[in-house]
Amino acid sequence: MSVAKSTKIWHPELSNIHENAQVGEHCTIHSHCWIGEGVKIGNNVKIQAFSFIPDGVTIEDDVFIGPRVTFTNDKNPPSSKENWLPTLVKKGASLGASVTVVCGVTIGENSKIGAGAVVTKDIPDNVVACGVPAKVMAGKSVEKKTDRRIKREPRVAFIYPPNQLMPIETPRPDGSLGPLYLAGALREIGIEADVLDATIGAKEDDLKDTFYRNEKLPNGLVRIGMTNERLREFLGKGYDIVGISSNFTPQTNMAFEVARIAKETNPEAVIVAGGINAKNLVNRFLATQLFDLIATSESEETIKEITTRVREGHDLIGISGTIDRNHKATPAKLTTDLDKLPMPAWDKLLFEKYDQIASPHGVDLISEGRYAPIMTSRGCPFRCEYCHISTEKGDIGELRLKSIPRVLEEIQILKSLGVKKLFIEDDSLLAKKDRIKELFNAIKGEGLSIADVNGVNLVHLFHKVGNDLKPDTDYLKLLYDSGFKQIVFPVESGSQRILNKYASAKLKLDKMNVIELTKQAVEVGIQCPFNMMIGFPDETEEEMMKSVDLAKQLIDVGAPYVTFFIPIPFPGSQLYNYAIRNGHLKPDFDPDTMNWKNGVMENTTVPKERIVEIRDWAWETVNKKDHVLKRIQDSMRIRVLSLNN
Numbered sequence: 001m002s003v004a005k006s007t008k009i010w011h012p013e014l015s016n017i018h019e020n021a022q023v024g025e026h027c028t029i030h031s032h033c034w035i036g037e038g039v040k041i042g043n044n045v046k047i048q049a050f051s052f053i054p055d056g057v058t059i060e061d062d063v064f065i066g067p068r069v070t071f072t073n074d075k076n077p078p079s080s081k082e083n084w085l086p087t088l089v090k091k092g093a094s095l096g097a098s099v100t101v102v103c104g105v106t107i108g109e110n111s112k113i114g115a116g117a118v119v120t121k122d123i124p125d126n127v128v129a130c131g132v133p134a135k136v137m138a139g140k141s142v143e144k145k146t147d148r149r150i151k152r153e154p155r156v157a158f159i160y161p162p163n164q165l166m167p168i169e170t171p172r173p174d175g176s177l178g179p180l181y182l183a184g185a186l187r188e189i190g191i192e193a194d195v196l197d198a199t200i201g202a203k204e205d206d207l208k209d210t211f212y213r214n215e216k217l218p219n220g221l222v223r224i225g226m227t228n229e230r231l232r233e234f235l236g237k238g239y240d241i242v243g244i245s246s247n248f249t250p251q252t253n254m255a256f257e258v259a260r261i262a263k264e265t266n267p268e269a270v271i272v273a274g275g276i277n278a279k280n281l282v283n284r285f286l287a288t289q290l291f292d293l294i295a296t297s298e299s300e301e302t303i304k305e306i307t308t309r310v311r312e313g314h315d316l317i318g319i320s321g322t323i324d325r326n327h328k329a330t331p332a333k334l335t336t337d338l339d340k341l342p343m344p345a346w347d348k349l350l351f352e353k354y355d356q357i358a359s360p361h362g363v364d365l366i367s368e369g370r371y372a373p374i375m376t377s378r379g380c381p382f383r384c385e386y387c388h389i390s391t392e393k394g395d396i397g398e399l400r401l402k403s404i405p406r407v408l409e410e411i412q413i414l415k416s417l418g419v420k421k422l423f424i425e426d427d428s429l430l431a432k433k434d435r436i437k438e439l440f441n442a443i444k445g446e447g448l449s450i451a452d453v454n455g456v457n458l459v460h461l462f463h464k465v466g467n468d469l470k471p472d473t474d475y476l477k478l479l480y481d482s483g484f485k486q487i488v489f490p491v492e493s494g495s496q497r498i499l500n501k502y503a504s505a506k507l508k509l510d511k512m513n514v515i516e517l518t519k520q521a522v523e524v525g526i527q528c529p530f531n532m533m534i535g536f537p538d539e540t541e542e543e544m545m546k547s548v549d550l551a552k553q554l555i556d557v558g559a560p561y562v563t564f565f566i567p568i569p570f571p572g573s574q575l576y577n578y579a580i581r582n583g584h585l586k587p588d589f590d591p592d593t594m595n596w597k598n599g600v601m602e603n604t605t606v607p608k609e610r611i612v613e614i615r616d617w618a619w620e621t622v623n624k625k626d627h628v629l630k631r632i633q634d635s636m637r638i639r640v641l642s643l644n645n
C-alpha cells in the first residue's frame, strides 16, 4: 500500500487498507476502516471510524469523512468490475456521520453533506445537502451558464458513419434504429433533428457516390458511403449538436473521422457519441479529444437533456447516461416501460434510396418492396458470452416488452410510409410465446412480409409434449401466416460443451432435435438458413467438426445454407473480458481488424489461421454449389455495380 509517512493510521491492525490504495500526506485514519484497491486519497484527509471506501472512490485534499460513512461502487450487485462506477469527493468537502454515497456521483468542492444523508446524485460545489435522497438545502447552484448559449433552437444532426469493410464483405445499407429513436425523442421537445445515414448519403447524393462507391483505404479495408468532402459540406450547415452512432467496433475509426470533420467545421459544436461500441470503448473515444460526451446507455432521455442544456446555455456536467471529457460518469435512468419510448422518426429515412438497394441485411438483390427496421422489445433472457447482453444484466440487457397496441401503432405508421417488409431487430423476439402469438395473430391480416435475422432463439420454437420437447408446428405455421418467410436459425454449434460455455446453454442438442425442427419449418414454408460459430478460444478441431457435421445434416433436410462465423471478442462482451484476461486479445487491439471474417484471437487451441481455413472449407463443403456461387456473384455484382458507376 502507498501511504505517506506523515499519515497517521490509528489502529492499523483494525483497519483494512488494500495494498494498491494510495493515501496522501498528513491524513488520519481511525479504526475499523476499509479502504479498497485503487482508492485514491489526497492530503490532509480525515477519515473517522467504521468507514467503508471501496475500489473506485477518489477523495481529494482536505476532505472530512465522518464516522460510518459508506461508499458503494456497484449499482447492480453483484456485477463484474467493468460495470462499477467511480465516485469523486472534491477538495474540502465534508461528509457527516453515516452518510451513504451511491456510486457514480461527484460531491463538489467545499460542500457539506448532513449526517445520515443518502447521496444519489451529483452535489454541486459550495452547498449544504441533507436528507434521503440528499437535496441541496443551501448554497449556490453549480449550473454555470456557458458561452454556448444560442439565440435560436439548437440544430441537431444524428449521423450513422460511413462503413469500412473487408474487400470480401458485402456492403449493406444501415437504416439504423438508434438515430431514429433519438430524433423521435427530440421531436417530443419540439426539435426536428436531421438524420444522416452516411452509407447512403443525403437527399442530394447519388448512390453511386455513396453506397456504391468503393474507396480502398490504406488499412486494406474498403470504405463505402459519403466522402469526407461531402460530409464536410453536410456538416457545414452549422449544427450545434452532432450525435454519432457507433454500434460496430470495426467502424470505430469511421466514427472518429466524422467527429473530426464535425469539429473542424464547427469547433463550438457539442459532439456526442453513443451506441454499444462507443460506450464500451469510452477511453479510446475520449482520448481523441473530439467528443464532449459519450452516451452510456439507451439515450432517449439523455439526448433531450443534452439538447435542453445547449438550448438554455448551461454546461454539460452530470447529464444522466453520459461520461464527460473528464471521465466523469453519470448513471443513466433505465427505461423499463417501452411504451413510453418516443416513436422512431422513420419519416426521416430516405426510403427512396433504400428502395434501390434490396435487403438491408445481406445480398438479397431481389426487391420485395420497401423495408424498415422495427423493434417490439429490448434486451434478452439469455447471456451469451460473445454478446454485449452478457455484461448488461440488471440494465439494458434485461428483456423489456412493448405492448401489442404500441407495436400495432408502429406498424400503422410504417404502412403509411409505404413499408411492405418489416425487419424485426429484437434481441429475442420470440421470448414470450403468448405475447408473440397475440401479436402475430393481429399482424396476420396486414399483408406485410416479415424477416428476422437476429433475435430468434430455437428453444422458443419447441414445446413440451409429455416429457419431451418437440418442434411447435402450429407456432411455425402462425409465424409463416403472419409473414415470416425466412428466419435465420442460430444453432451456433454442434458441440454441447461450446453451447454451454459460450451460448447460455440455450440449445440442448439431445433434447431439441434441430433436424426435425428444420424439416417442420421447411414443410410449413419457412426458409431457415443457419448460423454456426467456430473458433472459440478453447474449441478443438473435433468440436468444430461436430458443427460441420450438424450443418451438413441441416442442409440435407432443407436448410438453404449455413453460415460459419468466427467469434469476435467485441468490447462489452464477457468474451472480450475473457480474451483480454487470458491473452487472446491485446488491450490496444486495432478495431479495424475486428471483423467476423477474420480470426482475431491469439493463442487459441486451434490457431487463428487454421480456424479461417476450416471456416472457408466448411462453408464450401457444407453449402450447395449454387448457393456458394450465388453469394460470390451477388457480392461481385455489388462491387461491379460500384465500379461501373
Ligand code: B12
Binding pocket: 172, 173, 174, 175, 176, 177, 178, 179, 181, 182, 242, 243, 244, 245, 246, 247, 248, 249, 250, 272, 273, 274, 275, 276, 277, 295, 297, 298, 299, 300, 302, 303, 360, 361, 375, 379, 386, 387, 388, 389, 425, 426, 427, 453, 454, 565, 570, 571, 573, 596
Ligand atoms: C439490429 C442489429 C443489426 C442489424 C442492423 C444493424 C444496424 N445498422 O442497425 C443487422 C442485422 C444488419 C446487424 C448486422 C450485424 N451486427 Co448487429 N445488431 C443489431 C442489434 C440487435 C440491435 C441494434 C439496434 O438497432 N438497436 C436498437 C436501437 C434503438 O438501439 P441502439 O442502436 O443501441 O441506440 C440506442 C443507444 O445505443 C444510444 N445511442 C446509439 N447511438 C447514439 C448516438 C448518440 C449521439 C447518443 C446520444 C446515443 C446513441 O441511444 C439509442 C436509443 O436508445 C444489436 C444489439 C443491440 N441490442 O443493440 C446488434 C449488434 C449491434 N450487432 C452486432 C454485430 C456483431 C453484427 C454483425 C457483425 C453480425 C454479423 N456477424 O454479420 C453485423 C455487422 C453489420 C455491419 N453493419 O457491419 C454487435 C456489434 C458488436 C460490436 N461491438 O461491433 C451487436 C452489439 C450485438 C452483439 N453481438 O453484441 N445487426
Ligand code: SF4
Binding pocket: 380, 381, 382, 383, 384, 387, 388, 389, 390, 427, 428, 457, 504, 506
Ligand atoms: S441469445 Fe442472442 S441477444 Fe440473447 S444473449 Fe445470446 S446472442 Fe445475445
